[in-house]
Amino acid sequence: MIYRADSTGRFRAGAALLACAIGRGGMAPAPDKREGDGVSPIGVWPLRYVLYRPDRGLVPTTALPVRPIVPDDGWCDDPAHPDYNRLVKRPFPASHEALWREDGLYDLVVVLGHNDDPPVAPLGSAIFLHLAKPDYAPTEGCIALSRPDLESVLAMAAPGDALAIEA
DSSP: OEEEEETTSEEEETTEEEEOBOBTTOEEEGGGOOTTSOOEEEEEEEEEEEEEOGGGSOOOOOSSOEEEOOTTEEEEOOTTSTTTTSEEESSOSSOEEESSOSSSTTSEEEEEOSSOSSOOTTSOOOOEEEEOOTTOOOBSSOEEEOHHHHHHHHHHOOTTOEEEEEO
């Protein structure tokens, strides 16, 4: 299945039309994406696997691979580092995001196959499908859904599914 997110903040999952947050920089073609620009990259991105905070929810129901987040998990966002756009362990010497966050946005995360096979600096890192803020405030380039909506998408998702980010 191909899920679809568009620039108006609509997310299509089968017959369901859901609200979503997009990047603060809007959307742009993936070749124009740059690290830190806040842009959601236009393209079709495989749903790779799911990360979740085990202290804030049960293992999500999904056919996708699932892995718990632990406090020392991070994601390298330093284009000059060999682990760019990869899961890393903290402390980490280069710039990175902590995946164990207090704000709850990464309590449930789908890692998307954007710029990962192999990662090319500086075309963007950590493009995820994750939890939205209550007001659907813009993300740093990810697509974000409410927890109930993301849980329903995960319940439908299967290996080989993808997210199309469309202008």
